[in-house]
Amino acid sequence: MRICVVGCGAVGSLFAANLATLDDVEVWAFDLNNAHVDAINQNGLQLVGAGEVLGRPHATSDPTAIPACDFGIVATKAMHADAAIAATAHAFAGGAVASVMNGVGNEETLAPHVERVIRGTTFPAGKLLEPGVVQWDVKGDTTFGPFEPRPIRVETIAPLAEACTRAGMPSKAVADARPGQWRKVIFNAATNPMGALTGLTHGRLCERPDLRAVVTGLVDEGKAVAAAQGIELDADPEELIDHAARPDVAYGHKASMLQDVEAHRMTEVDYLNGGIARFGRELGVPTPLHDTITALVKGVEASWAQ
Structure with a gap:
């Protein structure tokens, strides 16, 4: 092969x-x-x-x-x-x-x-x-x-x-790969941009109740968009986020979007939060948090040209 x-x-x-x-x-x-x-x-x-x-x-x-x-x-x-x-x-x-x-x-x-x-x-x-x-x-x-x-x-x-x-x-x-894909999309869209905007690793992000609440809001919007497509997730993104925050898993991991921001590289926000928001618009599911996060990350990208 x-x-x-x-x-x-x-x-x-x-x-x-x-x-x-x-x-x-x-x-x-x-x-x-x-x-x-x-x-x-x-x-x-x-x-x-x-x-x-x-x-x-x-x-x-x-x-x-x-x-x-x-x-x-x-x-x-x-x-x-x-x-x-x-x-x-x-x-x-x-x-x-x-x-x-x-x-x-x-x-x-x-x-x-x-x-x-x-x-x-x-x-x-x-x-x-x-x-x-x-x-x-x-x-x-x-x-x-x-x-x-x-x-x-x-x-x-x-x-x-x-x-x-x-x-x-x-x-x-597997016969249907969409549940796994949307599990990860929701996980990444809820955590990567939050790390990129705050500079925090995954574990430190999850330690703050105020930021963890925003993460949950992003997860809920993503779940609603997946459900509107008839996709039943193969695992709960909330549980995966908490599991990854453990010291022996990904507590100190910098999300790829944070790595991009630190290097002043264009991010994948259009395919994560922007992608969920696009599906939401097509399906009639409101995604105000994802729209906001997309705009904020785009603003960070725009600041590099100043």
């Missing part, structure tokens, strides 16, 4: 490094960070923290160098997905491509470029420490399932989930 991970930031690197430890899987890693690519090819891709792994995928910044693949895993920032899949789509002409990006609407971005799209959701998180080295902060599960407008059989998706599980990234193939 040959798998290409498109976008080897923190999450993409977790998949690429772990999968590259399997003898029966050939792994390619595509990323535009040339220093990261060079380091991977020279020294391997090292994970530290929650898991100690050294994988040796084939890394490249040249999309034409990627051979035909059975599966793709797109792990770019949501706003970079269109350009990334447009450049690499030739490698997946006979394969299937899974999104593990944050937010909603990513499968729709991939679909014009590749025939077979997999709806994916992953909870592991980390951060790039230096080229070739990624800190693995949070472990978690991954779910893969059909993209409903052009569904493929679960049995076709299963080999990808099985490979990820054998590599140390617990994954499952």
Whole structure:
């Protein structure tokens, strides 16, 4: 089996490094960070923290160098997905491509470029420490399932989930991946921007009753939007938020949106809070908190141009 991970930031690197430890899987890693690519090819891709792994995928910044693949895993920032899949789509002409990006609407971005799209959701998180080295902060599960407008059989998706599980990234193939995806979207949209706006880690954010109340309000709006689509979540985001706040889970983890704000990078707020608000408008479900959070994060982004 040959798998290409498109976008080897923190999450993409977790998949690429772990999968590259399997003898029966050939792994390619595509990323535009040339220093990261060079380091991977020279020294391997090292994970530290929650898991100690050294994988040796084939890394490249040249999309034409990627051979035909059975599966793709797109792990770019949501706003970079269109350009990334447009450049690499030739490698997946006979394969299937899974999104593990944050937010909603990513499968729709991939679909014009590749025939077979997999709806994916992953909870592991980390951060790039230096080229070739990624800190693995949070472990978690991954779910893969059909993209409903052009569904493929679960049995076709299963080999990808099985490979990820054998590599140390617990994954499952399911008939309906929307409950898992909306679980994470609601979790991220309730916590990531709050961390980005306050500068607090996940645990410190949850310690403040005033901020935790806002998080609950965001969760409630997200649940209402999911329910309006007939989606029954596979876990309660509130319980997951409290679990992640434990010292042995993700108390000190800086959300990816906070990492983006600290680096003055554009955030994924349009695909998280903005995405929930967009679905809410289409379904007639009010989402005033998500609208407000989206505006505030956009204001932070605008301040960088001053």
